[in-house]
Amino acid sequence: MTLPPTPAPPPPPAPPTPPRPRSPLNRLRGHHIGAYGLLALAVLLFLVFSLVLPDTFPTRDNVSSILSNQSIPAILALGATIPIATGKFDLSMGYGLGLAHVMVMQLIVDTGWPWPLACLTVVIGGTLVGILNGVIVEYVRIDSFIATLGTGSMMYAVTGWITDGSRIVPGPDGLPAAFTGLYNSRFLGLPLPAYYVLALAAALWVVLERLPLGRYMYVIGSSRRTADIIGIPSHRYSVCAFAGSGLVVGIAGVLLAAQQQTGNPSVGLDYLLPAFVGALLGSTTIKPGRVNALGTVVAVAVLAIGLAGIGQLGADFWATPLFNGATLLIAVGLAGYSARRRLRSP
DSSP: OOOOOOOOOOOOOOOOOOOOOOOHHHHHHHHHHHHHHHHHHHHHHHHHHHHHSTTTTTSHHHHHHHHHHTHHHHHHHHHHHHHHHTTOOOTTHHHHHHHHHHHHHIIIIISOOOHHHHHHHHHHHHHHHHHHHHHHHHTSOOOHHHHHHHHHHHHHHHHHHHHTTSOBOOOTTOSOHHHHHHHHOEETTEEHHHHHHHHHHHHHHHHHHHSHHHHHHHHHHHOHHHHHHTTOOHHHHHHHHHHHHHHHHHHHHHHHHHHHOSBOTTOGGGGHHHHHHHHHHHTTSSSTTSOOHHHHHHHHHHHHHHHHHHHHTTOOTTHHHHHHHHHHHHHHHHHHHHHHHHHHOO
């Protein structure tokens, strides 16, 4: 009996074609576009508005006004960057700003404290509130959104109790000139608050990029499990992040009181959205995929130039919240895309 021939085994499948590697030039070009695209956008916006509004926009007075008006939002955005580095959000910043500047006015105007002591007390108080937020989030284990929203609402209640819902207005002699000079003074032709922003950005850059504290915060924000495995005390550093945020809020409250020279119990909430827009949009530039101090400054510059330009073009009052809200959505989307791209890149 003749057996049928054994069929030949099928040929092995062809190996998958490896993806075509990107050339070093393309990788370098993509890196520069991602890292410095927002900075280029700031320059482009300034040039466009300068061409459209040649008599008012590219002037020294306008640049000085932008630097002065956007200093407090920039400081708050830098403060918001600190908890975000650990993956947390401090929604109490707007309420804390309102309480801080009201407390400064209360201590100087109604209590008669020397202004340096009043300012120092408010800054220390802001730091303590930040520590409280961190303890609630880390040790009571309440989500940062809910915890800081709750403490912020309580701070808003304290603000209303202190002011009884009305403004705190200084007497006929006004506020001490040295105190108002914290905001109104100029140095080398530029408003003094601009130097505060640069100093804070430089200090935050050193902490986040050059010190172990900042690197630990980035590890915690990237993977809490990894941070715990390698022995990073996540609770402690997260509390430090909230303390830093509270410290910055106290400083911003002092500057806001020196700027407005009245205690307005409802003014702080107007600064909350721009702060988070600046911090989140800043995570898409310089160091794409993570929040960073220099990126936050660039993002605030883009927002400041855009708002100043549309304001001089005669936009209605609703254009500002529309611009901030739309930019926040774009910032969150770009931040997520940058983070995913950073994880996929070899």
